[in-house]
Amino acid sequence: MLDETIIDCPYCGEAQTLLVDSSAGDARYTEDCQICCQPMRVSVSLFHPDEPSVVEVEREDD
Structure with a gap:
């Protein structure tokens, strides 16, 4: 099952939607x-x- 999650980019700060497969676990x-x-x-x-x-x-560079 794919869930939509809104995140803010740690570089540019822009909000965007990620599709996350919650059935895959961690x-x-x-x-x-x-x-x-x-x-x-x-x-x-x-x-x-x-x-x-x-x-x-x-x-990624942190």
Whole structure:
């Protein structure tokens, strides 16, 4: 199941929508910002199957 999550890019600060696969459980991956094309490190945490995923983004160079 894909969930839409709105995040702010850690580089340019622009809001954008990420599609997160909540059925995959916890995940870490790199995705480019849709606005400035900088690489963001995305962390997805699923604490309980009935609750929404927690999505955090940070700069790749941190």
